[in-house]
Amino acid sequence: MITNARVLQDDFLPNEVVHRHTEMNRVTDALEPVVEDDIPEDAFLVGPSGAGKTCIARYSLEKLQEERVDIDTHYVDCWQHSNRFRALYKVLEGVESTYDVHRSTPHDEMIAQIEDRDQPYIVILDEVDQLADTQLLKQLYSIPEVTMLLICNRERDLYAELDERLQSRIRSSVTVTFDAYTHDEIFAILSDRVKWGLADDVIEDPLLEEIATAAEGNARDAISILRSAARAAERDGTGEITARHVKHAVPEARAEIRQKNVDKLNDHQQHLYEILRENGGGSPGELYAAYREAVEDPRTKRTVRSYLQKLEHYNLAESSGSGPSRSYNILET
């Protein structure tokens, strides 16, 4: 049934990008000078999740490398590597170097490794608003060989973190805005994946429409749902994806994402999440009291506050109100 599992993965890059030609062109126009050995422009990609930002960024770099081979490129997910060392470490991974990076390497030396290069280096910083340390952005901006593709969901999320000088630099770079995909576009994207990744006639168009609707403009979600449904159908051995498979796949795809995030939490954080789930929510005070009861050797209130923030960061919880009316709620969507 699944003939090419790669095609159903999140990070699969199709060999042609559909529906995003304008955005694609704007990004390549910014980078194109590098082919003639000129200095490319930084670009800033803004838009909701699943709108193709990451895909376009990676795709345009791939195309660029076909035209000029001696460019280094790299992809860094700032959400996963939010502190300065990890992000820098990731950035450094992208440059060809025999240089050995270890935990005790001073930042300056790592930066120097990037500075000392004479080839262009284009790096994608995905979810750049999650970067805890904006110092890194500043430093990278000051290196002429480095060009950045910054990706984030909302412009103001990033600006909130930055000082004015950096803000104006980013404002002056090429900004490409992405809108969520329309229902039809999602449908077309799904059709392509079906064509390349699944055997013929395993899913009917109306079901694909249903997936497209459930995904609400988010291509990543759409593909996750399709993947879930295809796996379920394969398990059943029915030979085709049925309405039942799709129906289950919608919550399953969400649960899968949630579980991935829960797995990243430490024991104390997981306990806290359990408490939040049992109670459905509560004030920080109540949650802390329950947490204190539940674990031996509980952490301090301040630490638990950080944990709650972490849950929010991973989209497992949401907070509302402030001061005495502050409360946390479980996020099950």
Place this chain on the structure above:
DNA sequence: CCTCCACCGGAACGGAGGGGGA
């Protein structure tokens, strides 16, 4: 309108842990 209180989150600190260099 004002005061109180729970909560927020930045900052500084310290111990554990890991790795290089003398």
Place this chain on the structure above:
DNA sequence: TCCCCCTCCGTTCCGGTGGAGG
């Protein structure tokens, strides 16, 4: 081997904030 430099994580301390209730 020891020392140094780094990160990571939790702790302590504390000024700030905004609703609730007088």
